[in-house]
Every structure is written in structure tokens, then in C-alpha cells.
Amino acid sequence: MYEIKDGKIELEHGSISEGLIAIASGKGGVGKSTVTANLAVALQNQGKNVGIIDADVHGFSIPRIIGIEEEVKVEQESELIHPAQKMGVKVISMGSFVNEKNPVIWRSPLLLGALQQFFQDVVWDELDYLLLDLPPGTGDMVLNIMQKLPHARTLIVTTPQVTATNVAGRVGHMAEKMDSEILGIIENMAYYECSECGNKEYIFGKNGGKELAKLLNVDLLGQLPLMKHVREGGDKGNPVVEEANNDDISREFNKIAEEVIKRKKEFDPSLEPMDLKGGPGQA
Numbered sequence: 001m002y003e004i005k006d007g008k009i010e011l012e013h014g015s016i017s018e019g020l021i022a023i024a025s026g027k028g029g030v031g032k033s034t035v036t037a038n039l040a041v042a043l044q045n046q047g048k049n050v051g052i053i054d055a056d057v058h059g060f061s062i063p064r065i066i067g068i069e070e071e072v073k074v075e076q077e078s079e080l081i082h083p084a085q086k087m088g089v090k091v092i093s094m095g096s097f098v099n100e101k102n103p104v105i106w107r108s109p110l111l112l113g114a115l116q117q118f119f120q121d122v123v124w125d126e127l128d129y130l131l132l133d134l135p136p137g138t139g140d141m142v143l144n145i146m147q148k149l150p151h152a153r154t155l156i157v158t159t160p161q162v163t164a165t166n167v168a169g170r171v172g173h174m175a176e177k178m179d180s181e182i183l184g185i186i187e188n189m190a191y192y193e194c195s196e197c198g199n200k201e202y203i204f205g206k207n208g209g210k211e212l213a214k215l216l217n218v219d220l221l222g223q224l225p226l227m228k229h230v231r232e233g234g235d236k237g238n239p240v241v242e243e244a245n246n247d248d249i250s251r252e253f254n255k256i257a258e259e260v261i262k263r264k265k266e267f268d269p270s271l272e273p274m275d276l277k278g279g280p281g282q283a
């Protein structure tokens with residue numbers, strides 16, 4: 001599937017030098033995809049080369065959030081796949097390969113086969129970071145992906161709400177069990193600041209992400225506010241970091257990107273990625 005050489009992940013058609021990051025959440029709707037897309041843009045703005053694999057089969061949303069209209073290009077003979085790009089970020093969504101009118105029943109082997117194909121057949125070139133938008137929760141698909149990619153570190157997105165941090169905690173414990181290093185916690189929808197008077201309201205509770213970070217003994221990388229234009233930007237394909245890059249949330253995204261970069265490290269050559277026997281589609 002890939003190899004580690006000189007501390008880098010060597011892919012068939014590219015490499016990853018600083019981080020393979022799986023973005024996880026306990027449940028859907030907490031902003032995992034919004035965070036993935038904006039973090040990618042923030043990293044790219046800091047001079048990094050970034051790719052995203054949209055692997056959340058419960059709702060592919062990265063292309064919509066980041067604003068990708070072009071189709072993924074597949075070369076006829078070689079079947080190599082050229083990712084779509086926006087603001088330099090390369091994006092592959094499993095959703096691009098399925099027909100919207102014929103729902104695919106995603107099971108683990110199918111997802112893993114597609115994932116393996118993306119590592120092998122996508123022309124990524126030289127990436128610093130590859131972000132993976134995982135399905136939410138701790139189901140077998142997530143487990144299988146993490147097992148297959150032992151070099152992936154996990155970034156957990158949660159809202160401060162207790163019900164959200166509880167399920168996010170399960171993701172944390174799963175990552176620990178699988179020996180996937182937790183890169184940190186991102187608390188999304190941490191507060192709402194009134195545009196009239198600047199008063200902060202803690203709509204989903206206060207500091208739940210911070211407490212989760214303490215519980216798991218990992219770092220809280222940032223607390224992102226709830227803002228109307230984040231939702232609007234996501235609907236229109238204008239990630240907020242690109243749209244309005246000097247508001248509270250963009251500054252926080254840029255800070256999170258810096259924190260991620262600070263934690264870059266060489267990939268461990270003693271770990272082995274898992275390969276599917278027989279290749280994609282035959283598992």
C-alpha cells in the first residue's frame with residue numbers, strides 16, 4: 001500500500017512527509033468535515049502541500065464545503081486518478097466514484113478497497129499532509145481504516161456538549177487501543193459571540209473539548225466559535241479560512257494549523273501498513 005523511506009511515506013505516485021491525519025468524531029454533525037476542509041486550506045496557506053481523502057461514506061461533503069466543481073480525472077490507459085484541486089488542496093472523494101442515483105451499500109471491504117486504490121492510483125505528488133475525513137463513530141469501518149493505516153494520527157473533533165464529548169471519548173479510547181497516536185482535540189461550536197455586543201454564549205456548554213483533552217491526556221489544539229458565515233461558506237463552497245481570513249474562527253484555524261505543524265514527525269519505519277490481498281474490490 002505504501003512504504004516508509006527516510007521517514008517519509010512513499011506512495012506509488014507521490015509521498016507524504018509530515019503527517020497522515022485521520023479526522024474523527026464521536027458522531028455526525030459536529031463539524032468534522034468543516035474542520036477538515038478549513039484545516040487543509042489553513043495548512044496550504046502556511047506553505048504546505050495538502051491532500052484530503054473524503055472517506056465519510058455516510059455523507060461525502062468535502063467537495064461541497066471546499067467548493068470543488070471539476071470532476072476527478074481518470075487516465076484511460078493507466079487508470080491513474082488525478083485529484084480535483086481547490087486553492088492548491090488536492091481532493092479525492094469516494095463520492096465521486098458512485099452514482100448518486102444508485103446508492104452504494106458501503107461495507108468495510110468496499111471502503112477499504114477504495115481507500116487502498118486511492119493510495120495506489122491517485123497522483124498525489126509530494127504532499128506534506130494527507131487528511132482523511134473518517135466516518136463518524138467507532139464502527140467497524142473506522143476500526144478497519146485505522147488498522148490499515150498505522151501511521152495515521154487521530155485528530156478528534158467534538159462540540160462541548162456532554163453527549164458529544166462522551167462519544168468522542170470512545171473514539172479516543174479506540175485510538176489508544178489501536179496504538180494510533182492522538183494528535184489532539186478540536187472543540188467546535190465552542191461559543192457564539194453576539195455580533196451586536198460581543199457577549200459570548202456557550203450554546204453547547206463550556207469547555208467540553210478541554211475536559212476531554214484532559215481526560216485523554218492529549219492537547220486541545222483549538223476552540224472554534226459557532227458562526228453563521230461558517231455554515232454559509234460551507235454551503236457555498238467558500239471555506240471560511242479563505243473567505244474572511246481575519247475573523248476569530250480563521251485565526252483559530254490558522255493557530256490549529258500551526259499546532260499541527262509543530263507536531264510533525266518522521267514516520268516510523270518499524271510499523272507496517274496493512275495490504276488487502278487481491279487488490280481493490282476483491283477483498
Ligand SMILES: Nc1ncnc2c1ncn2[C@@H]1O[C@H](COP(=O)(O)OP(=O)(O)O)[C@@H](O)[C@H]1O
Pocket residue numbers: 025027028029030031032033034035061188189224225226227228230231232234235
Ligand atoms: N463553527 C461552526 N459555525 C457554524 N456552523 C458550523 C460550524 N461548524 C460546522 N458548522 C455547520 O454544521 C453543519 C455540520 O457540519 P459538518 O462539517 O458537515 O459536520 P460533520 O462532518 O461532523 O457531520 C454544517 O452545516 C456546517 O456548515
Ligand SMILES: [Mg+2]
Pocket residue numbers: 032033034056059061
Ligand atoms: Mg462530514
Ligand SMILES: [Zn+2]
Pocket residue numbers: 194195196197198199
Ligand atoms: Zn448582544
